[in-house]
Amino acid sequence: MKGLLVWITGLAGSGKTTLAAMVESGLRAKGVRTVHVDGDAVREIFGNELGFHREDRLKNAWRIARLCSFLTSQGFAVVCSTVSLFHEIHGYNRKTNSGYLEVHLAVSAAELTRRNKKGLYGKGGKQVVGRDIEPEFPKKPDMMLANDNKTQLGQNAGAIISKAAKMAAGK
Helix, strand or coil, rough: CCCCEEEECCCCCHHHHHHHHHHHHHHHHHHCCCEEHHHHHHHHCCCCCCCHHHHHHHHHHHHHHHHHHHHCCCCEEEEEEECCHHHHHHHHHHHHHHEEEEEEEEEEHHHHHHHHCCCCCCCCCCEEECCCCCCCCCCCEEEEEECHHHHHHHHHHHHHHHHHHHHHHCC
């Protein structure tokens, strides 16, 4: 089996981590050697020493992308959930991973505000991508998925699992 990177990106609150966990579980059920890499977990692993300004976000994105590429080189299917909305990161992923599936989650502003668990879309707070920092959405994602409700979440997981399983099998 060749390595595969499923890069699930979108704004904070778009459902990346929830979707990635479903995709990881679905791929494992199909016998694919899978690992989930989450952007927030990578921050924590490295001691949360980075801030949230653009420069620190980019540094964390490079960490995530390089870690994912290392794991895919070992034959893993990596499902990554991360904001990491930088064109240079997307380009690196495409260049470095022969099996690359870029998924952009699109969620309405109203739904992001409703989900606002971390308080990111209120006044003040951290440098938020999409509010304080201009996002660089993928130019040509392999999949562009709306993710405003639970029905879409299940459908999205199924679509990604189907495509990723075929890629992992070399089809």
